[in-house]
Amino acid sequence: MAAITAALVKELREKSGAGMMDCKKALTETDGDIEAAVDWLRKKGLAAAAKKAGRVAAEGLIGVAAAGAKAAVVEVNSETDFVARNEIFQAYVAKAANFALDAEGCVDTLAAMPYGEANRTVAEQLTEMVGTIGENMRLRRTACLAVEKGVVASYVHAQVVPGLGKIGVLVALESIGDADALEALGKQIAMHVAAANPLFLDVSSVDGASLARERDVLSEQARASGKPEEIISKMVDGRIRKYYEETVLLEQIFVVDGETKIAKVLANAEKQIGAPVKLTGFVRMCLGEGIEKEESDFAAEVAAAVKGA
CATH class of the missing domain: 3.30.479.20 (Elongation factor Ts, dimerisation domain)
Structure with a gap:
């Protein structure tokens, strides 16, 4: 019998919209087969949730x-x-x-x-x-x-x-x-x-990769001015201080x-x-930050509805 891992349960939850324990039981009953588990959940009356689970909730x-x-x-x-x-x-x-x-x-x-x-x-x-x-x-x-x-x-x-x-x-x-x-x-x-x-x-908690990326961008911007490297270095330091003032709470x-x-x-x-x-x-x-929202064309939706009527 396939191992029912937490990752497998999570995947089924995201795919079906069903509860954690229901997902675990469905995977147990179907020997870890995700698609069969979705069907098992639908047969047990969770079809409505499964159908809605693919829609964007932002x-x-x-x-x-x-x-x-x-x-x-x-x-x-x-x-x-x-x-x-x-x-x-x-x-x-x-x-x-x-x-x-x-x-x-x-x-x-x-x-x-x-x-x-x-x-x-x-x-x-x-x-x-x-x-x-x-x-x-x-x-x-x-x-x-x-x-x-x-x-x-x-x-x-x-x-x-x-x-x-x-x-x-x-x-x-x-x-x-x-x-x-x-x-x-x-x-x-x-x-x-x-x-x-x-x-x-x-300042000490600023992510090193974020800081390096910011410094690289600022350096390239400063070099575009044609100024000497020692001036560029001071310009970048000043802009990094500005970056801290914008992103660091304290x-x-x-x-x-x-x-x-x-x-x-x-x-x-x-x-x-x-x-x-x-x-x-x-x-x-x-609320909703980081969720990619679907952009709908309302006119196209109406036209499609009219054609289908």
């Missing part, structure tokens, strides 16, 4: 849940923004975000968690909703931040209902100072992250006042908080 909601020194964010996609206004879908995303507090940032762990009284997992509940709501939906990703002492502040942009929206941000601040003041600071920095979209926490200018670097904002806040403050991490999750 809408939906970002959900955020916080519990003091820990917070989690999750993205659940749907095909249309209309579903994001569905109360059943909203309740699911909110519940998934709360479960994500114990998933440690692993979407497969989250998917396998028991959902509730219906004796389904989080993934299986979503599959059930696909059949009920009538759109392809996907539990896409999750992330979690925690600190030993301090707060993980959160912010949701374009909020539909509390904790659900289009952009979710988590900011981890370590400190033994005043918790309320720390929370307020974290909320402001989280709003900054939503607006400024930093890629890295500090080097960015605070959007609230337009003049203070985030690193300085943290230092200035220590008096009010009453203790040193360290920003240890952040997460910014924007």
Whole structure:
């Protein structure tokens, strides 16, 4: 009998839209044959979900849940923004975000968690909703931040209902100072992250490959000016500093006042908080980022419908 690996189960899940346990059972019943497993799932009443699984799901909601020194964010996609206004879908995303507090940032762990009284997992509940709501939906990703002492502040942009929206941000601040003041600071920095979209926490965390690529591009641009190499080197150094100011959170200018670097904002806040403050991490999750959306020609669709009528 073929080995039923996690990769095989994941492949079937993506292909069929069925729940994890159903996929595992289907593969077991069909000796690991993916196509036969899809047919097995269809015969067991999951055909609706399987048919919808190929459609692009780039809408939906970002959900955020916080519990003091820990917070989690999750993205659940749907095909249309209309579903994001569905109360059943909203309740699911909110519940998934709360479960994500114990998933440690692993979407497969989250998917396998028991959902509730219906004796389904989080993934299986979503599959059930696909059949009920009538759109392809996907539990896409999750992330979690925690600190030993301090707060993980959160912010949701374009909020539909509390904790659900289009952009979710988590900011981890370590400190033994005043918790309320720390929370307020974290909320402001989280709003900054939503607006400024930093890629890295500090200069030391900048990806070496990204930096090398940026330096190479800037060097070629500078050489086009015809200036001597020693001048070019200084020009590139200056532009790299500008690159840091655009992409590194601690080097960015605070959007609230337009003049203070985030690193300085943290230092200035220590008096009010009453203790040193360290920003240890952040997460910014924007709905649908990285998903290639299908571009439809509405006129062509109408013409095709008329011809087929």
